[in-house]
Amino acid sequence: MTAMLSIGGLWKSFAGFVATRDVSFELLAGETHAVIGPNGAGKTTFFNLITGHLRPDKGSVSFEGRDLVGLPPQKIVRLGIARSFQRINIYPRLTVFENVQVALIAHEGQQWNLFRPGRSLHREGTQELLELVGLAPEALETAGELSYGKQKQLELAIALASQPRLLLLDEPTAGMSPQETGETIASVRDIVKARGLTLLFTEHDMSVVFGIAERISVLHHGVIIASGTPDAVRNDPEVRRVYLGEHGHV
Amino acid sequence: MPQRRHLIASAIVVLLLALLPLAGSRYAVDLTTEVLIYVLFALSLNVIIGFTGNISFGHAAYFAIGGYACAILLTTYGWPLALALPAAVVLAGLVAAVVGYFCVRLTRIYFAMLTLAFAMLVWGVAFKWKEVTGGDDGFTGIKMPEMISHHVGYFYFTLVMVSLGVAALWVICHSAFGLTLVAVRENSVRAGFIGVDTRHMRWAAFTVAGTFGGLAGALFGMYHRGMYIENAFWTESAQVLIMVLLGGIHSFVGPIIGAAVLYLLQTFTNQYTPYWPTVLGLILLVIVMVLPDGLIGLVRRVKARGGRS
Ligand SMILES: Nc1ncnc2c1ncn2[C@@H]1O[C@H](COP(=O)(O)OP(=O)(O)O)[C@@H](O)[C@H]1O
Ligand SMILES: [Mg+2]
Numbered sequence: 001m002t003a004m005l006s007i008g009g010l011w012k013s014f015a016g017f018v019a020t021r022d023v024s025f026e027l028l029a030g031e032t033h034a035v036i037g038p039n040g041a042g043k044t045t046f047f048n049l050i051t052g053h054l055r056p057d058k059g060s061v062s063f064e065g066r067d068l069v070g071l072p073p074q075k076i077v078r079l080g081i082a083r084s085f086q087r088i089n090i091y092p093r094l095t096v097f098e099n100v101q102v103a104l105i106a107h108e109g110q111q112w113n114l115f116r117p118g119r120s121l122h123r124e125g126t127q128e129l130l131e132l133v134g135l136a137p138e139a140l141e142t143a144g145e146l147s148y149g150k151q152k153q154l155e156l157a158i159a160l161a162s163q164p165r166l167l168l169l170d171e172p173t174a175g176m177s178p179q180e181t182g183e184t185i186a187s188v189r190d191i192v193k194a195r196g197l198t199l200l201f202t203e204h205d206m207s208v209v210f211g212i213a214e215r216i217s218v219l220h221h222g223v224i225i226a227s228g229t230p231d232a233v234r235n236d237p238e239v240r241r242v243y244l245g246e247h248g249h250v
Numbered sequence: 251m252p253q254r255r256h257l258i259a260s261a262i263v264v265l266l267l268a269l270l271p272l273a274g275s276r277y278a279v280d281l282t283t284e285v286l287i288y289v290l291f292a293l294s295l296n297v298i299i300g301f302t303g304n305i306s307f308g309h310a311a312y313f314a315i316g317g318y319a320c321a322i323l324l325t326t327y328g329w330p331l332a333l334a335l336p337a338a339v340v341l342a343g344l345v346a347a348v349v350g351y352f353c354v355r356l357t358r359i360y361f362a363m364l365t366l367a368f369a370m371l372v373w374g375v376a377f378k379w380k381e382v383t384g385g386d387d388g389f390t391g392i393k394m395p396e397m398i399s400h401h402v403g404y405f406y407f408t409l410v411m412v413s414l415g416v417a418a419l420w421v422i423c424h425s426a427f428g429l430t431l432v433a434v435r436e437n438s439v440r441a442g443f444i445g446v447d448t449r450h451m452r453w454a455a456f457t458v459a460g461t462f463g464g465l466a467g468a469l470f471g472m473y474h475r476g477m478y479i480e481n482a483f484w485t486e487s488a489q490v491l492i493m494v495l496l497g498g499i500h501s502f503v504g505p506i507i508g509a510a511v512l513y514l515l516q517t518f519t520n521q522y523t524p525y526w527p528t529v530l531g532l533i534l535l536v537i538v539m540v541l542p543d544g545l546i547g548l549v550r551r552v553k554a555r556g557g558r559s
Contacts (some may be wrong), residue, residue: 118429
């Protein structure tokens with residue numbers, strides 16, 4: 001398999017604090033890959049560097065052979081990388097429906113259409129996405145008034161609306177009840193399979209990670225200390241020492 | 251879809267307005283002409299305020315550019331109205347595009363201050379460029395086309411122009427562009443991550459606002475047969491801003507109501523007292539303290555209460 005995303009020698013520091021330290025990483029097309037590590041390990045920063053939210057101090061990020069460093073988020077999305085956020089990042093005062101509808105409008109480049117009525121566009125597509133993530137009954141509710149778990153689902157629907165080839169999910173189940181977690185993960189897995197997506201995600205729930213990841217990378221203090229199949233990572237002595245040990249048996 | 255209902259309601263309003271001259275009151279006709287002009291001016295400003303969430307403190311600049319340009323082209327250069335008016339509107343839009351290019355790099359108070367700074371520059375040009383603009387004597391004696399030189403003719407002309415302008419703004423605000431602007435306003439980071447170039451969107455909104463502000467200004471100049479540097483002054487920008495806030499920024503019709511109410515209040519206040527600035531201060535106080543979402547918000551709240559009981 002070929003690498004869809006290649007990252008080489010990536011560095012990022014905040015006021016002297018190194019959050020990403022010489023990270024090199026390859027993501028294969030079609031794989032489901034988890035990035036794990038304790039809080040503050042630098043997982044979110046890593047996602048921010050890939051998606052253009054932050055600019056790396058040094059290093060390269062290339063997606064399907066294209067250099068992403070320096071591109072703004074909107075250009076990177078258009079290349080086929082969409083993401084969800086660990087901290088809810090939606091339009092809280094718009095309806096659930098509009099949250100997704102606007103993403104579809106943007107995906108089609110229709111944000112420059114000054115004549116077509118916005119609300120009449122992509123009604124079916126929006127409805128389908130809401131059904132996919134189980135939010136159809138809440139379509140007309142104000143997004144900010146949804147439960148935390150449902151706002152997370154909405155994050156997912158918005159990301160999917162950009163029809164990415166690479167999907168980045170930053171802690172998609174954080175704050176969800178066990179039941180919501182199970183449902184979300186099941187639907188993510190189905191969507192990824194049905195659409196042939198490459199998935200890169202971070203997750204604190206180890207049963208989720210070991211349940212769906214084909215490969216796992218472990219970040220610790222901004223360094224990738226191990227990368228490989230779940231079995232290889234599970235049995236890696238360094239990983240057990242710094243991370244999995246704390247989480248008990250996995 | 252409430253669209254059809256809106257269309258019928260608007261048609262009725264326009265029709266009723268069209269009947270106004272039959273009442274035979276010159277005063278009413280003139281007053282309404284001016285209200286219509288301010289309605290368009292306020293609506294144009296709300297494309298920036300309501301739809302991008304930034305406050306412009308210099309919208310009078312585009313009003314003045316449209317007004318002066320139309321007046322000068324008609325009078326100094328003898329252009330026909332059919333050329334002078336579109337040219338003035340395009341010029342206002344172009345200047346807005348240039349100014350907006352810089353302004354949309356900033357947000358919040360920095361954005362507001364930059365719009366103010368550019369507007370003061372425009373005022374400075376109108377003041378200093380005496381041979382073209384008439385300086386602080388104003389540009390007077392505009393040559394009006396025969397057809398609209400009578401006050402009733404001008405009223406109908408304004409009614410048609412403002413109706414077209416309002417209709418165009420309605421379409422733009424409810425378009426895919428308008429909906430995306432709302433997303434940018436609500437969460438510009440998220441909007442970036444769905445593939446929207448938020449700065450370009452805000453730039454386009456600024457340009458649209460300046461263009462229609464220019465049309466309002468052109469109508470204003472011809473109505474008064476003159477343009478004056480006060481029309482470019484920051485107090486003019488403040489006034490239209492208050493109209494928008496008074497009506498309510500998060501609704502399309504809000505600024506229409508705000509413009510009409512504020513203008514009429516000003517006119518009537520001026521008949522009885524010289525204290526309009528004081529009254530204006532009180533109005534502002536009321537907006538800030540009890541009407542944060544304007545008169546439209548008040549109407550909605552009353553309606554919601556009525557619906558419940
Ligand atoms: N924008 C920022 N400014 C300053 N420090 C930051 C910023 N973003 C992240 N950090 C710091 O970088 C480290 C890694 O954070 P983060 O990437 O959020 O970790 P994780 O997602 O693995 O929990 C933390 O110590 C955090 O405080
Ligand atoms: Mg994180």
